[in-house]
Amino acid sequence: MKVKKNVVVKTALVTGATSGIGKATATLFAKHGYNVIITGRRKEKLKELSTYLTKKYGVEILELCFDIRNNDEVTKAIRGLKKSWLNIDVLVNNAGLARGLHPIHEGRLDDWETMIDTNIKGLLYITRLVSPMMVAAGKGHIINVCSTAGHETYPNGNVYSATKFAVDALTRSMRVDLYKHGIKVGQVSPGHVEETEFALVRFDKDVQKSKIYEDFTPLKAKDVAEVIYYMASRPKHVNIQDILLMSSQQAGSNFIDRSGRK
Ligand code: NDP
Ligand code: 8X3
Numbered sequence: 001m002k003v004k005k006n007v008v009v010k011t012a013l014v015t016g017a018t019s020g021i022g023k024a025t026a027t028l029f030a031k032h033g034y035n036v037i038i039t040g041r042r043k044e045k046l047k048e049l050s051t052y053l054t055k056k057y058g059v060e061i062l063e064l065c066f067d068i069r070n071n072d073e074v075t076k077a078i079r080g081l082k083k084s085w086l087n088i089d090v091l092v093n094n095a096g097l098a099r100g101l102h103p104i105h106e107g108r109l110d111d112w113e114t115m116i117d118t119n120i121k122g123l124l125y126i127t128r129l130v131s132p133m134m135v136a137a138g139k140g141h142i143i144n145v146c147s148t149a150g151h152e153t154y155p156n157g158n159v160y161s162a163t164k165f166a167v168d169a170l171t172r173s174m175r176v177d178l179y180k181h182g183i184k185v186g187q188v189s190p191g192h193v194e195e196t197e198f199a200l201v202r203f204d205k206d207v208q209k210s211k212i213y214e215d216f217t218p219l220k221a222k223d224v225a226e227v228i229y230y231m232a233s234r235p236k237h238v239n240i241q242d243i244l245l246m247s248s249q250q251a252g253s254n255f256i257d258r259s260g261r262k
Helices: 020-031 043-057 071-079 109-137 158-181 198-202 221-232
Strands: 002-004 007-009 011-014 035-040 061-065 090-093 140-145 183-190 242-245 250-252
Touching (some): 020 035, 020 043, 020 090, 020 221, 035 043, 071 109, 109 140, 109 183, 140 221, 158 183, 183 221, 221 242
Parallel strands (some): 011 090, 035 061, 090 140, 140 183, 183 242
Antiparallel strands (some): 002 007
């Protein structure tokens, strides 16, 4: 939290802000006057978003370029923060991905390791660095991006689902560890979301295979961002623990009305 011309300006850190849900979330926080720390591996995308948000909303944006799987890189970035960026009010643990969609007996070990390293270990690395600052400040809010896949399984979703079940367990565990320090912990659990690179990444940039949203209308990245901002903007005494949301044409991981976009 910073005070600018007698107005309190809050700070949010959004991981994985170079595309999809993270980019939409960083944009919404900036629109609401937050200064935002944006992270990701693609420097040019961070720069582009930073320039856009600074110009459009007049807030301060800090780009931190690192691979969240590499604890040395994460540590260097967070420990290197200038004093004015140290009071992080909201941490959105969004960076994550799915790789592959194979039955367990045909899964690629490399994909499994990438998902575990990013979705679980990466989330832990940054949380381990940011949460002590929140504990010292006696306040803060951590919002993890889980998934419907963190609540139920679907064919071939095995390891991705396991990482999101782990995110769910971490959200619950973090909350019981941190609530006595004045820190809220919650998560958002979306079903399918378009306007993201999720499917392209899952299917090795195969554009044909990644066309998984053509026969129904999924959520949009902005829909999830709005839920995250809603969670972050509740009064001090309200902590939303989990919001599970899907498009109207999805009723569960295994129930999608693919009869055309409605
Ligand atoms: P995108 O692929 O559009 O965004 C993923 C973001 O994570 C990118 O900004 C990417 O940045 C970042 N990221 C991935 N790997 C790393 C890494 N090793 N180091 C740093 N940053 C990384 O997908 P979504 O917006 O859909 O995904 C965001 C979150 O939402 C994920 O946790 C995903 O599991 C979850 N989710 C997605 C759903 C969907 O249907 N799209 C549904 C439910 C949950 P960069 O490539 O620049 O490093
Ligand atoms: C992304 C949604 O159903 O592809 O978390 O796992 S799903």
